[in-house]
Amino acid sequence: MKNLRTRRTIRRYSDRPVDDGLLGRLLDEASRTQTMGNLQLYSVVVTRSPEIKERLAPAHFHQPMVTQAPVVLTVCADFNRTSQWARCRQAEPGYDNFLSFINAATDALLYTQTLCCLLDEEGLGYCFLGTTVYQPMSIIETLGLPQLVMPVATLTVGWPDENPSQSDRLPLKSFIHNETYQDYTPQDIDTYYSYKEGLPENQQFVEINNKQTLAQVFTDIRYTRSDNEAMSQGLFDALRHQGFL
Numbered sequence: 001m002k003n004l005r006t007r008r009t010i011r012r013y014s015d016r017p018v019d020d021g022l023l024g025r026l027l028d029e030a031s032r033t034q035t036m037g038n039l040q041l042y043s044v045v046v047t048r049s050p051e052i053k054e055r056l057a058p059a060h061f062h063q064p065m066v067t068q069a070p071v072v073l074t075v076c077a078d079f080n081r082t083s084q085w086a087r088c089r090q091a092e093p094g095y096d097n098f099l100s101f102i103n104a105a106t107d108a109l110l111y112t113q114t115l116c117c118l119l120d121e122e123g124l125g126y127c128f129l130g131t132t133v134y135q136p137m138s139i140i141e142t143l144g145l146p147q148l149v150m151p152v153a154t155l156t157v158g159w160p161d162e163n164p165s166q167s168d169r170l171p172l173k174s175f176i177h178n179e180t181y182q183d184y185t186p187q188d189i190d191t192y193y194s195y196k197e198g199l200p201e202n203q204q205f206v207e208i209n210n211k212q213t214l215a216q217v218f219t220d221i222r223y224t225r226s227d228n229e230a231m232s233q234g235l236f237d238a239l240r241h242q243g244f245l
Contacts (some may be wrong), residue, residue: 003120007014007056010125011065013158018070018124023157033114038244042111043078045143046071052142059138060131060154069156074132074139075112077104079244080148096146101244105152112153125160128153134231136238147243168196 004091027044027048035041047053048071055068056074066072079100083093112128119126127175132139132154139151144164184192219225237245 004117006119006166007116007239008125008164009127010061010158010162010164011127011161012154012160013065013069013125014161016070016159018158023071026115026122028126029118030111030115033110035107035110036103039082040107040111041082042108043076043081044111045074045076045145047074048072048142050110053192054236055142056139056154059135060129061140062136063129063131063158065127065156066129069127070136071157073115073155073157074143074151075108075153075155076145077101077108077113077150077152078148079104080146083148096243097245098150098239101150101239105150108152112155116155119155123159124157125162126158127156129156131184133235136177136235137241140238145242147241150242152245168199168202169193170196 023046027046031040047056050067053067053069053072056072057063058064079093079095083095086093116126116128132151137149139145140149140156142152145151170192174188193214202214205217206212206214209221211217211220236245
């Protein structure tokens with residue numbers, strides 16, 4: 001049994017199937033997580049079909065675990081169901097706005113994190129795909145998401161077929177602020193990032209990308225301004241298409 005101290009991101013999975021009953025139990029248990037107004041502003045699309053996984057793959061930059069994992073879970077911010085409930089009960093919903101998206105996205109991400117903890121406890125492996133919000137329209141079209149439903153998180157899930165090393169983490173002092181926010185000095189940055197920057201794999205990462213610092217790899221190659229701006233526009237367009245803007 002695993003916990004947060006031992007968790008690892010799993011990208012390779014065995015052929016062992018993920019039982020419907022087990023997955024259903026974990027999805028149900030995760031619903032006990034926190035939720036705004038007890039409305040449970042999320043939905044989960046469970047994908048097992050190889051054909052649909054193939055159609056989802058381009059939105060996730062063809063990362064191999066999307067098609068190789070037994071199960072792909074797309075967690076959506078969902079104000080459609082609540083709005084439908086309101087109309088069926090002589091109430092007029094007013095959730096076609098950005099605040100409502102933020103509330104539903106928060107609910108969906110809380111649910112996702114709770115589910116991740118349950119998957120860990122069960123011994124299942126998973127990978128959280130941050131690519132979900134990069135090309136959301138492709139996911140919306142593939143999964144047939146109606147207005148007021150927006151994909152915000154994806155998990156590939158299966159029984160692990162690898163035991164990778166744990167990723168590094170910044171020290172506690174780097175992100176805890178007592179009473180008020182204390183901005184970072186150059187000396188603080190040196191202290192908090194020296195371990196990460198000194199790891200052999202990160203030094204190799206800098207070298208193979210022909211950069212001087214690890215930070216440059218992130219700003220100049222992995223998460224560039226131009227990419228961020230283009231994908232931000234795509235996200236705004238998708239939110240408008242789904243009725244949140």
